[in-house]
Amino acid sequence: MSPDPPVDPRGPRFAAWVTTAVLAVVILTGSGWLLAAQAVVFALGAFAGLRYAPYPILFRTLVAPRLAPSATREAAAPLRFAQGVGFVFAAAGAIAYLAGIPVLGILATVFALVAAFLNAAFGLCLGCETYLLIRRLTTKGAPA
């Protein structure tokens, strides 16, 4: 785990569109193995770091050189956190598919797809948005 430098915000949006497409194919084909591959992609971004994550590498090598350079930078920590949330859903879905419980597999994939699509189309990071709420609920203290 090494801290990532801030990134071009168009990178994560591109990665979110690729993720959305992959998860859409998972829903259409019911392929547990493809979902397992996406779980590995999430795990690389969350645990190894964004510089090792496949979609950002794709963005940096193929897409970014064709775009005008951007001075805007965005912190990497929220992105890695979101990849971790994605990993939990993708891993759970892949296990469900491969264990022969397709209903649970589809359910988990739909959650991950909705989150990836909201990130891609609206720049809304669902995992980040719920982070404080989860901390509020899981940390001891006077109930609200």
Place this chain on the structure above:
Amino acid sequence: MWRIAVLVLALAGATAFGLWWRARNGRLADVTSQPADGPLAALGVDPSAADVTLVQFSSAFCQPCRATRSILADVARMVPGVRHVEVDAESHLDVVRALDIRRTPTTLVVDRTGRIVTRASGQPRKADVIAAIAPHIPDSETALPDGGTPGP
């Protein structure tokens, strides 16, 4: 066939949610002006130090917090009598519960008497912030709010 239906439904639902979220994200909502001296004191914020204090709650895993910080810091620099304070939500969870902060960034607009006059969850627009604070700045051209007293 049903797989296509699942996909279309998921994307349609997400689009509807995304549009709703975008429409209200960062909007300054009028709140029934509530005194917040207690929670603010717990944060070490002294509202009487400025005409308007912009209290921004941030967290580590927050994409729009950075942009919000620069917007609010800009407003504080441009408008005399306005102060910007950023608070780490996670290290003040009791205050977060007391003020019902649900997400980051959340911005509270606090007047000199320690009342929360407006709040915004999400990244607010600079023009909206300036419009919201104007009535609470004594030497601004806007009329004072009902019962408002000019600062010393």
